[in-house]
Amino acid sequence: MIDRAGQVAVVTGGSQGIGAATVAALAARGMTVVAMARDPGRLNDALGALDPAAQARTAAVQVDVSQEVQVEAAVAEVAERFGRIDVLVNSAGVSMNARRRLEHTTTEEWRRLVDTNLTGTYLMCRSALPHLKERGGYILNVLSTGAYRVGEGSSLYAASKFGARALTEALIEEFRDSPVRTTSVSPGPVDTTIWDHKIEPPAPESRARMMRPSDIADIFVWLLDRPANLHIPDITVTPWTATG
Numbered sequence: 001m002i003d004r005a006g007q008v009a010v011v012t013g014g015s016q017g018i019g020a021a022t023v024a025a026l027a028a029r030g031m032t033v034v035a036m037a038r039d040p041g042r043l044n045d046a047l048g049a050l051d052p053a054a055q056a057r058t059a060a061v062q063v064d065v066s067q068e069v070q071v072e073a074a075v076a077e078v079a080e081r082f083g084r085i086d087v088l089v090n091s092a093g094v095s096m097n098a099r100r101r102l103e104h105t106t107t108e109e110w111r112r113l114v115d116t117n118l119t120g121t122y123l124m125c126r127s128a129l130p131h132l133k134e135r136g137g138y139i140l141n142v143l144s145t146g147a148y149r150v151g152e153g154s155s156l157y158a159a160s161k162f163g164a165r166a167l168t169e170a171l172i173e174e175f176r177d178s179p180v181r182t183t184s185v186s187p188g189p190v191d192t193t194i195w196d197h198k199i200e201p202p203a204p205e206s207r208a209r210m211m212r213p214s215d216i217a218d219i220f221v222w223l224l225d226r227p228a229n230l231h232i233p234d235i236t237v238t239p240w241t242a243t244g
Helices: 017-028 040-048 068-082 107-135 155-174 193-197 204-208 213-224
Strands: 008-012 032-037 058-062 087-090 138-142 181-187 234-237
Touching: 008 017, 008 068, 008 107, 017 032, 017 040, 017 087, 017 213, 032 040, 032 068, 040 058, 058 068, 068 107, 087 107, 107 138, 107 155, 138 155, 138 213, 155 181, 181 213, 213 234
Parallel strands: 008 032, 008 087, 032 058, 087 138, 138 181, 181 234
Antiparallel strands: none
């Protein structure tokens, strides 16, 4: 394993789900991890649930990734406080609460998904890149299988994730042959609280067959352990058994 002690990781969406699991996994590897989220109470609860050793290596920063001024201030705060940023994990994300044909969607819902899933990823990457370039950093973006295949009624979500996929691929090309690497992980269904907000939540037996947030966090740790001369553009991962 590559020694990551002393390195600093920033994880958006760090208060729950994949983000919270990633914070725990990276802190367990000895990294200093800055967890970012919109809800400070939920963020503090998530960090408070970590074991004491991990808690000592984490910090919380409140930020709405869709807001440019907040993002720039948050990244500047991390750089000033810790002196470096080595890894950026863009895990903040939202989904549709029900499948809807395009003609039945609203501009408000479009903006909610695109502002977080796409604009948020863009703003975080743009703000962190000057610091990542100093040390040959790594950008890890959480996408979705919806970034590769559009299901009926998921046009807004897919558009936001296809856009984030394009952004990821652009970063790969722009920093090819440089020390800065970018990889996306595109999971299928993961058992997170995002399902609780659906108008018709999946059945318990269906959720039991989903992947766990820690499964995705483990992939991030594995990617960070790959040697610097190796690059993996994207990893698509799905449950082995059907969740429908």
